[in-house]
Every structure is written in structure tokens, then in C-alpha cells.
Amino acid sequence: MTTTSSPGDVIRTRWSSSDDADQFTVENPATGEPVAVVQGAGVKETDLAVQAAYDAHFAWKARSPRERGRWLWKLAQAVRENADEIAALETSDNGKPLTQARQFDLEAAIAIFELFASLCEAMPNQVRDAGSTLDITTLEPYGVVAAIVPFNWPPLHAAGKLAPALAVGNAVVIKPPEQAPLSVLRVVEIAQSILPDDVVHVVPGTGRIGARLAGHELVGKISFTGAPSTGSAVIKTAADNLTPTLMELGGKNPFIVFDDADLDSALPWAIEGGFFNQGEACTAASRVLVQAGVHDEVARRYAEAVPRLRVGDGADPGTHVGPMVTEAQRRRVLDYIDVGIAEGAMVAAQAPLPADPRLAGGFYVPPTLFTGVRRDMRIATQEIFGPVVTLIPFQDEAEAVSIANGTDFGLVAGVFTRDSERALRVSRALRAGMVFVNNYNRAFTGTPFGGVGASGYGREHALETLHEFGYSKSIRLPSGTSEIPRWAPSLEVTGRNG
Missing domain, CATH: 3.40.309.10 (Aldehyde Dehydrogenase; Chain A, domain 2)
Incomplete structure (x- = not known):
């Protein structure tokens, strides 16, 4: 995969289909002229990406949180080293001022990767003495997280979904915005060059690819950022598999x-x-x-x-x-x-x-x-x-x-x-x-971010975000002698044929 092609070339990823119907053109909003052509994924390729992520997540979650944190630190450093290039790609397909892309979007993305790299050391697990038993509570990854990214701050939102999901031990399949996919494709390309194989996948495409991810039976969690109407459709599709969702939607602030x-x-x-x-x-x-x-x-x-x-x-x-x-x-x-x-x-x-x-x-x-x-x-x-x-x-x-x-x-x-x-x-x-x-500064990495009502639910960019990408599992172990409840029948085993 390369995101530096000329407009006449076609950008392909591992999961690009061979169907011309999955191909789409990305325009430079400043001029209206084509800036890239992307060969997107089809439904078949999306299914294969999810399966590969599912297979890979077992080895990834088996790594210690500290080890996963080290990988995220490497990823943060690599994004910083390539930040100028990523920002230029974002301006070319999103249209925003390059200064904003570099100073806000990329700095925020880097900060998010660094934050969750450090939070791996603070994974919210606990041990409780319950008398005759020890109650161990761990944060268990969902397995595969489907991350659907909007067009307004693509690298920031990509980092906001990738970093916590990976920190908890999930593999990720990310769908970039079809209007402005180039910066996300580059971030994923960097991630794939650093992380273990198949932990992160990208499936470019239109809304039907997002719908397929939302309805896939192997997806354990969906993280969506976008319009309330689209978010509602994602929730309805996910409901068929009872797949939990995290929704960061609109605002009228x-x-x-x-x-x-x-x-x-x-x-x-x-x-x-x-x-x-x-x-x-x-x-x-x-x-x-x-x-x-x-x-x-x-x-x-x-x-x-x-x-x-x-x-x-x-x-x-x-x-x-x-x-x-x-x-x-x-x-x-x-x-x-x-x-x-x-x-x-x-x-x-x-x-x-x-x-x-x-x-x-x-x-x-x-x-x-x-x-x-x-x-x-x-x-x-x-x-x-x-x-x-x-x-x-x-x-x-x-x-x-x-x-x-x-x-x-x-x-x-x-x-x-x-x-x-x-x-x-x-x-x-x-x-x-x-x-x-008395301020309106949106550089709030580390502070829980999210809304209520039509603005969605769930919180991103903070310690509590780890709970969005994992579920609590309790394990109770005997501590000393545990008494069997008195109403249980007493059984005497005298031999194999008793």
C-alpha cells in the first residue's frame, strides 16, 4: 500500500477487491480536481480482514500490557517522524489548513498514542478479598474492534480508536472516510510496519463496507464517529448480533x-x-x-x-x-x-x-x-x-x-x-x-470526551476509555477452606463402580 501515488495511479491495500465498482476517486477540495483513486474493499475482502484480525487477536491479547505499551510508544514515535507527510496528505483530501492539520490533528494523534501507551501500565484490574475466596477482576478485550472514522479529523480519530483498542488487547479493522482516506491509510501503513502481523487492518470503501463491519458476527465492538443518522443505522445493524457500540456523534454547541x-x-x-x-x-x-x-x-x-x-x-x-x-x-x-x-x-x-x-x-x-x-x-x-x-x-x-x-x-x-x-x-x-x-480549547487529551442524546454515548481519549474496549471478567478462587452450601446433597464416592 502506498499513499503517495499520483492521481493517475490507483492506491491498493491488502484487502482491495478486483471489482471496478469498489473503486472511488478522492478529490482535492481546494480545486475540485482528482488527487487519488482508491481501489476499495468489497464485502468478501472485508470478511477476510475481520477473520484475519480475529485470528491475530489471541496472540496480541496474550502479550503483557507493558509489552503492548512498548509497541504503542514505537507507533507514536513513527507517527511523529512522519507527521509532516501525514498532515500534507490530510490537507490534500480534506482541504483544511495545513497548519491546523499539523499542529492540531497530528499532535493530538501522537498524544493519544502516547497516552494509551502509558495507560497500559495502569490497566484497570483488581483483586478483592472476599473472605473464603479471592475475587480477581480483569479487563478482557472484545477481540475485533471495527473502527469507522469520519472525514473531519481523520488521523486524530484513527488514533482515538486504534490506541485504546490495541492497549486493551484487541485487533482492529478500520474503515477510513471515503471522502478523505489518505491520512488514515498512511497511519495504518505505518502501524502495520511496526506492530505484529494482522493486528491492524484497513478496508477502504463506501457506506456498505461500514455496514458490513457493523453487522459482522466476529466483530466484538464497534467504535463509530459520524452523523447521528448514520450512527443510528450502525446501532440497528449491530443489534442483530447484540454487538456493543461506542458512538461519538454530532453537536450543536x-x-x-x-x-x-x-x-x-x-x-x-x-x-x-x-x-x-x-x-x-x-x-x-x-x-x-x-x-x-x-x-x-x-x-x-x-x-x-x-x-x-x-x-x-x-x-x-x-x-x-x-x-x-x-x-x-x-x-x-x-x-x-x-x-x-x-x-x-x-x-x-x-x-x-x-x-x-x-x-x-x-x-x-x-x-x-x-x-x-x-x-x-x-x-x-x-x-x-x-x-x-x-x-x-x-x-x-x-x-x-x-x-x-x-x-x-x-x-x-x-x-x-x-x-x-x-x-x-x-x-x-x-x-x-x-x-x-472562559475558554474553548479543544486540546483535551486525557479528559473523557463524549456526549449525551443525539451526540452519542461512551467516552474517548481518557483512562476510562479502556473500559469502552474491554469487558470486566471476574474469576473467583478459593482462599483457604470453602464450605459447600448445606443444602447440597452429600455424596460418598467408594470407588469407580461405587
């Missing part, structure tokens, strides 16, 4: 600014939170809730900042906001902008699109700020997954919490206030898996 907030700090966080990664982020600060006393000032200052965002090719170091990952995603976001206008919201500001003729075919959407937004509008309740931010006014704390909790999602939130008691009170009242107070 409230960024709450109270009238006593430090606006010089809050505004840069809001802009970064709304437009980082082109808004293609489940953690995007897409709803900015502003108390009435400072609403107009926040709206003015935010609107003045948006046109200064530079939209363009992610390979250009001056770019702030890159293109959408595909033309279909571009069209989806533009449709939401039309919906917002039709529902009565006002476009307060937009950033200009690139004028370079070379980028005329790119999948660009102007970063857009809406004001005059009601809490029940579709742009205020549905995940847009693009560079669109809505400003929503509120009068008091109770209304802020009501609006913030007024969607199906519950992933992250931000609270900006100088009142420490209110910060804690509101944070506790918000329905979210993570709340940032």
Missing part, C-alpha cells in the same frame, strides 16, 4: 456569553470555536448565546471580524478557513444558509471567497454570521457542519440554560462570565459531556 464576561477574551474564542476546521467539527461553537446587555456589542465586534477571515487553499499558510470536504457538503451548507434567510434570520457578515482562478472549482462556503436568530429556527437547532454561526440573545441565566439545552444534542458547551459561582452553577445545569469555562 452553545457558547454562552454573560454580560459580565471579558469580551476581549470571549470573542476570539467564539470566532475560533465557530470557524476552526471550516466548522466541520462536532465541537464547533455554532450557537453563540449572548445576554441582552452586551448582545449588540458582541454582534458588532463579531461581524467586524468575520470578513477578515481568509478563505482559500489549505496548503496556503495564510489560509484561515479551507473548503468543505466535498461538493455535496458544500451544497448542504449553502442550503442551510438559504434556510436561515428564508426563516427570517439576517446575514450579519460573511468572509469573501478566494478570487484565485485556480481555486474556482473548489468547494468553498463563505464563513457566515447570522443575527436575528430565534431558538426554534433550523439553523439554531440542526447541525450544519460548516462555517455558519448563529447569534441568539437571552435575558437571564434561566433562559440561557433553557436555550442551550433546547436541542437534541449534548456534546460540549462554553460559559463566559467573571462570576465563578454562576460559572459552576450553569456548567452543572447544562446537558453536555464537557463544559469549557
Whole structure:
């Protein structure tokens, strides 16, 4: 497998099929031009990959946690050594600014591999003295983990699924996003060059490959990141085999600014939170809730900042906001902008699109700020997954919490206030898996990450994630003399033929 082919070449993996129907083209979102052709896996090849992983996991789980940790350290070092190349691949098929790919995605991926390499030494096992018995509880791997990765942060999500699954003793079959598979293919290629044979497999393809993994009887756990609708379909398919799932889904995250907030700090966080990664982020600060006393000032200052965002090719170091990952995603976001206008919201500001003729075919959407937004509008309740931010006014704390909790999602939130008691009170009242107070920094490796409601369930990137990729097994051993229950019949054995 190689991910450095020219657009005329076909990228193949071990599990590529020979069927032209499984072949797909990857486009550069900045220009709309082909960047690679991938020969994907078919259902037959996917089955073979799962079987190979299943066969390999027995030897992998038999290694000590410390030994598995050493392998993960080697993998982390190798990813660091190749980080520039991986980031460039990500920009070429995802479109995001190269600086963001390298400084955020790759650094986070490396940190995740390092974290779980170290956590192997803290594998959550215990021994309990139960009187006449010793109760030994171990964390048992599921066997094969199917990892389905989204297009927005491919190397980060690949690491977030590979590292804990491998740490616990599972083998992994990973499906990259068909829109942006190149960085994942390279990470897997590196992993396969370092880890024992058949511990990690990759099956590129479209949704039917993900569906096959979700329904495979040898898959012991499914880790999925993506849209709620797709996640729901994965859960329904997995239910036929009673396969447990970990779901990291969407977000419609409230960024709450109270009238006593430090606006010089809050505004840069809001802009970064709304437009980082082109808004293609489940953690995007897409709803900015502003108390009435400072609403107009926040709206003015935010609107003045948006046109200064530079939209363009992610390979250009001056770019702030890159293109959408595909033309279909571009069209989806533009449709939401039309919906917002039709529902009565006002476009307060937009950033200009690139004028370079070379980028005329790119999948660009102007970063857009809406004001005059009601809490029940579709742009205020549905995940847009693009560079669109809505400003929503509120009068008091109770209304802020009501609006913030007024969607199906519950992933992250931000609270900006100088009142420490209110910060804690509101944070506790918000329905979210993570709340940032007076910051919106998403570099949270080591902290449990995940949501509730339509944002999914389960927690990633932390010590408790180990429990997501293994199940508790208890073994009870006699400690001294164990009495047989008195109601059991007494048997006297006098001989073989008694």
C-alpha cells in the first residue's frame, strides 16, 4: 500500500477487491480536481480482514500490557517522524489548513498514542478479598474492534480508536472516510510496519463496507464517529448480533456569553470555536448565546471580524478557513444558509471567497454570521457542519440554560462570565459531556470526551476509555477452606463402580 501515488495511479491495500465498482476517486477540495483513486474493499475482502484480525487477536491479547505499551510508544514515535507527510496528505483530501492539520490533528494523534501507551501500565484490574475466596477482576478485550472514522479529523480519530483498542488487547479493522482516506491509510501503513502481523487492518470503501463491519458476527465492538443518522443505522445493524457500540456523534454547541464576561477574551474564542476546521467539527461553537446587555456589542465586534477571515487553499499558510470536504457538503451548507434567510434570520457578515482562478472549482462556503436568530429556527437547532454561526440573545441565566439545552444534542458547551459561582452553577445545569469555562480549547487529551442524546454515548481519549474496549471478567478462587452450601446433597464416592 502506498499513499503517495499520483492521481493517475490507483492506491491498493491488502484487502482491495478486483471489482471496478469498489473503486472511488478522492478529490482535492481546494480545486475540485482528482488527487487519488482508491481501489476499495468489497464485502468478501472485508470478511477476510475481520477473520484475519480475529485470528491475530489471541496472540496480541496474550502479550503483557507493558509489552503492548512498548509497541504503542514505537507507533507514536513513527507517527511523529512522519507527521509532516501525514498532515500534507490530510490537507490534500480534506482541504483544511495545513497548519491546523499539523499542529492540531497530528499532535493530538501522537498524544493519544502516547497516552494509551502509558495507560497500559495502569490497566484497570483488581483483586478483592472476599473472605473464603479471592475475587480477581480483569479487563478482557472484545477481540475485533471495527473502527469507522469520519472525514473531519481523520488521523486524530484513527488514533482515538486504534490506541485504546490495541492497549486493551484487541485487533482492529478500520474503515477510513471515503471522502478523505489518505491520512488514515498512511497511519495504518505505518502501524502495520511496526506492530505484529494482522493486528491492524484497513478496508477502504463506501457506506456498505461500514455496514458490513457493523453487522459482522466476529466483530466484538464497534467504535463509530459520524452523523447521528448514520450512527443510528450502525446501532440497528449491530443489534442483530447484540454487538456493543461506542458512538461519538454530532453537536450543536452553545457558547454562552454573560454580560459580565471579558469580551476581549470571549470573542476570539467564539470566532475560533465557530470557524476552526471550516466548522466541520462536532465541537464547533455554532450557537453563540449572548445576554441582552452586551448582545449588540458582541454582534458588532463579531461581524467586524468575520470578513477578515481568509478563505482559500489549505496548503496556503495564510489560509484561515479551507473548503468543505466535498461538493455535496458544500451544497448542504449553502442550503442551510438559504434556510436561515428564508426563516427570517439576517446575514450579519460573511468572509469573501478566494478570487484565485485556480481555486474556482473548489468547494468553498463563505464563513457566515447570522443575527436575528430565534431558538426554534433550523439553523439554531440542526447541525450544519460548516462555517455558519448563529447569534441568539437571552435575558437571564434561566433562559440561557433553557436555550442551550433546547436541542437534541449534548456534546460540549462554553460559559463566559467573571462570576465563578454562576460559572459552576450553569456548567452543572447544562446537558453536555464537557463544559469549557472562559475558554474553548479543544486540546483535551486525557479528559473523557463524549456526549449525551443525539451526540452519542461512551467516552474517548481518557483512562476510562479502556473500559469502552474491554469487558470486566471476574474469576473467583478459593482462599483457604470453602464450605459447600448445606443444602447440597452429600455424596460418598467408594470407588469407580461405587
